[in-house]
Amino acid sequence: MNFKISNKLVYEAETPKGLLCRSIIIYVFIMTGSVLALSLIFRNADRLNFYFFINSCTVSILTWIIRKSFNIKSEEKHLAVFRIGLFFLLNSSLVSMAGGLALLERDVASLVAAVLYIPAILMIIYSFNRFIKYVNHNYQSVVSLSMTDELTGLPNRRHLNSKLREMEGRVGTICIADIDHFKKINDTYGHEMGDKVLRNTGAILSRLANEGVFISRSGGEEFAIIIFDSLNAGETVRKIKTSVSEVCNSKIKVTLSVGVATKQAAESADSAADEALYRAKRAGRNRIVHASKYSKL
The missing domain is CATH 1.20.120 (Four Helix Bundle (Hemerythrin (Met), subunit A))
Incomplete structure (x- = not known):
């Protein structure tokens, strides 16, 4: 031995x-x-x-x-x-x-x-x-x-992918939310302030998450929201957007552009939500756009 x-x-x-x-x-x-x-x-x-x-x-x-x-x-x-x-x-x-x-x-x-x-x-x-x-x-x-994003404390991309797999075969609503003009915040106030904005936004979103609403940081200044109860999805998304916009991040007003897509059991809605987000940005930001509608909700 x-x-x-x-x-x-x-x-x-x-x-x-x-x-x-x-x-x-x-x-x-x-x-x-x-x-x-x-x-x-x-x-x-x-x-x-x-x-x-x-x-x-x-x-x-x-x-x-x-x-x-x-x-x-x-x-x-x-x-x-x-x-x-x-x-x-x-x-x-x-x-x-x-x-x-x-x-x-x-x-x-x-x-x-x-x-x-x-x-x-x-x-x-x-x-x-x-x-x-x-x-x-x-x-x-x-x-x-x-499974946790270090900066915001929210679930990270890995956790999001796991939830998306769980959503296969289920009806639900998927949203992609993006902080408006985040690059400008970094360029004007510095990356420390940018990180602070992300942390504050993450803290707000974490308080709004529950068994029926999953919220994660999907990357950069982008957040993914999965709503399992599609009947109240519109109200939930508006509440999330309003809650973030009402909080002052050291005199920096933060607004969200949100793309929303409702998926049926056999569908995938994440790409549709991305497309809706881009439409919201092109329309002037600070709005919610549904994948099937081009209108401010």
Whole structure:
């Protein structure tokens, strides 16, 4: 088995983790060597049978697992409990090995091995349950981050694409909203102000999102809105547009151009909403245009 120290960040001798890892490996070699030496001294080498090799393999595997656990970059307490449990299990196997070689009475060896084995298993079970919770929590955090726009806090393009796939085969309304003259805001007031406008707009839109209204930042100064209840879609879009326009972004009045398209179950409406948005811009901006109508709603 290869015990080469390869990860300097974890195994440097100067670090507590490095010293602990090396100490455990040295301890295993000393204890295993001592058991073998004593068996030879007391002429118990004839007991080096299959049972002994099974215990040897168990000790080697447990040592390898303990060593690998030091590669986990985490300070969670359950990881320390896991290592302690493995160490108890390791000593339980060493005692069983000594009993198999008749260095200890079989009953004594069995008792000591059991005393070490029970807390070891309890610790491993405890740490495993905590590890599952830790992994699930971090997985949810990673998924949430991967689906969230960092600047606005709204769902991002990846999340939007997922929602659009969910919309396949369903009736709904898709809107594309664009902040009017956003380039001019950046050029006049700087990108910091542009980012502030996006953050403020994102905060307003996030308050308007609910189970029936999905709002995301689809890119740049553009936002996508999916309305699942098409009966109230017109009112919802007007409320969204008005809410953004009524808020003053550091004396900068922000208006939205919105393209709206209603999709049937077998249709895709995102391209139609894009086309409606372009029509709204060409018509003078600051308006809502439906894909099937060229009129201010």
